[in-house]
Amino acid sequence: MRSRKIRVLLTLIVCSWHTGISYAQAEWTVLIFAQANNSLHNFAHKNFNDMATFGSNKKLNLLVQWHQPKHEGTWRYKINKGKLNLEQCIKTPTDGSNVKDLVGSMQWAVQNYPAKKYCLILWNHGLGIIDPVWGNTSMRINPHALRESPRIQLAGITQPELQAQNLDLQLSSTQDNIATMNTLHHRGILFNERTKTYMNNQQLSKALSEIKHKVLKNKKIDLLGMDACLMAMVEIGYQIRNYANYLVASQEVELAYGWNYKTLTASLHSATLSPVQLAQSIVTSYESLYKKQIQFYTQSAIDLTKINDLKTTIDNVITSFASCALADPQGFKTMLKKARNSCLRFSTASYIDLHSFFDETLKQAGITYERNKNINKNQKLKNAVKELKQSLQIGKAMIEDTVIAHTAGRYYTRARGLSIYFPVKNIDRSYGRTEFASDSLWYSFLQNILGR
Numbered sequence: 001m002r003s004r005k006i007r008v009l010l011t012l013i014v015c016s017w018h019t020g021i022s023y024a025q026a027e028w029t030v031l032i033f034a035q036a037n038n039s040l041h042n043f044a045h046k047n048f049n050d051m052a053t054f055g056s057n058k059k060l061n062l063l064v065q066w067h068q069p070k071h072e073g074t075w076r077y078k079i080n081k082g083k084l085n086l087e088q089c090i091k092t093p094t095d096g097s098n099v100k101d102l103v104g105s106m107q108w109a110v111q112n113y114p115a116k117k118y119c120l121i122l123w124n125h126g127l128g129i130i131d132p133v134w135g136n137t138s139m140r141i142n143p144h145a146l147r148e149s150p151r152i153q154l155a156g157i158t159q160p161e162l163q164a165q166n167l168d169l170q171l172s173s174t175q176d177n178i179a180t181m182n183t184l185h186h187r188g189i190l191f192n193e194r195t196k197t198y199m200n201n202q203q204l205s206k207a208l209s210e211i212k213h214k215v216l217k218n219k220k221i222d223l224l225g226m227d228a229c230l231m232a233m234v235e236i237g238y239q240i241r242n243y244a245n246y247l248v249a250s251q252e253v254e255l256a257y258g259w260n261y262k263t264l265t266a267s268l269h270s271a272t273l274s275p276v277q278l279a280q281s282i283v284t285s286y287e288s289l290y291k292k293q294i295q296f297y298t299q300s301a302i303d304l305t306k307i308n309d310l311k312t313t314i315d316n317v318i319t320s321f322a323s324c325a326l327a328d329p330q331g332f333k334t335m336l337k338k339a340r341n342s343c344l345r346f347s348t349a350s351y352i353d354l355h356s357f358f359d360e361t362l363k364q365a366g367i368t369y370e371r372n373k374n375i376n377k378n379q380k381l382k383n384a385v386k387e388l389k390q391s392l393q394i395g396k397a398m399i400e401d402t403v404i405a406h407t408a409g410r411y412y413t414r415a416r417g418l419s420i421y422f423p424v425k426n427i428d429r430s431y432g433r434t435e436f437a438s439d440s441l442w443y444s445f446l447q448n449i450l451g452r
Contacts, residue, residue, distance in 0.1 A: 073094065097199060122224075223247075318444075336364075350422065
């Protein structure tokens with residue numbers, strides 16, 4: 001019944017080529033790159049229907065590149081009030097998964113609908129920074145999250161293939177063409193269940209780089225949104241820091257419904273928003289949708305211009321860890337284990353809230369070394385603990401400065417907007433290939449603490 005109403009409202013105009021006529025420059029062009037080539041396609045209908053409540057106007061261009069079941073090729077739309085107008089249909093077969101597709105969609109948007117500011121939203125499916133392997137259900141997701149959030153249910157990764165085929169709701173995806181033989185070597189964030197392909201972070205970086213340099217003439221995307229699960233991570237922010245000014249994403253899994261596009265579109269209609277204000281508005285509208293419905297939601301707006309400084313702050317914390325470990329190996333090991341066990345974890349247990357971890361480490365440092373009667377006799381240890389506490393306080397403040405807005409349900413009141421990878425046993429081999437692992441001290445810290 002709901003799908004039928006959606007299809008009635010979203011009137012599709014016959015497939016035709018766009019004339020190439022450029023329109024007057026608006027305040028915002030918002031492009032939703034939607035890979036819905038799976039059973040979640042009805043939720044794409046619902047989200048676009050919500051946007052069509054207000055639609056585009058003189059200061060706002062609402063655009064969609066939509067890859068959907070039984071529709072081969074590239075389909076591009078403009079969302080107007082009460083309807084979805086088909087602007088362009090490119091019949092060349094594609095699954096909407098490669099760098100060319102993503103760059104081409106933004107090029108179409110910028111050329112035909114110029115604006116002062118640009119927002120690109122990847123409407124999809126995410127599993128954070130780690131590269132999953134299709135056919136191997138080793139991606140450990142909390143079973144409760146699998147039941148509650150169809151957007152995290154990946155057939156062949158988070159659950160067996162046959163079970164996933166019987167689900168009424170599954171998650172959406174945007175992905176990149178990757179040869180089957182190469183999937184072991186890439187970190188996946190955006191997926192297509194039908195073709196068993198996805199876009200890895202390297203390819204996302206390449207696409208965003210081309211958008212910045214070739215499409216936007218060396219300007220960054222004002223706001224990059226990820227309507228997907230588990231994407232508000234330090235490592236992901238670091239991966240895309242050179243190509244966008246702000247990131248909006250969730251630390252936890254998202255429900256299949258995704259973002260609150262109706263309220264978000266209303267905000268863009270009611271005022272001329274800066275990128276900061278739009279990012280904050282997305283977080284606020286997300287909270288208004290879910291706060292009375294569920295208690296495990298999260299959403300964050302992240303200032304990517306501060307990610308390099310955050311990396312430096314994290315490096316300083318790791319350096320202070322090393323000083324404590326050298327002065328008191330056993331005490332440090334005990335303290336860190338307790339902090340890791342006490343901090344906030346998400347549905348993927350290897351992803352923890354960084355602010356919570358710093359806070360718990362600070363608490364455990366006080367407990368551990370207040371009980372150490374010999375600390376005053378050990379000046380080296382005393383100095384190391386002082387340095388550790390200072391670096392942790394600075395680290396917490398830096399996170400609070402980098403995350404310009406965040407919200408969380410009752411289960412995640414300690415969430416402060418940014419996760420980081422911290423497994424308790426084995427380090428996924430794909431992690432060492434991330435830019436953050438290459439540039440920061442975090443990877444060597446994990447190797448040392450986990451004995452790898």
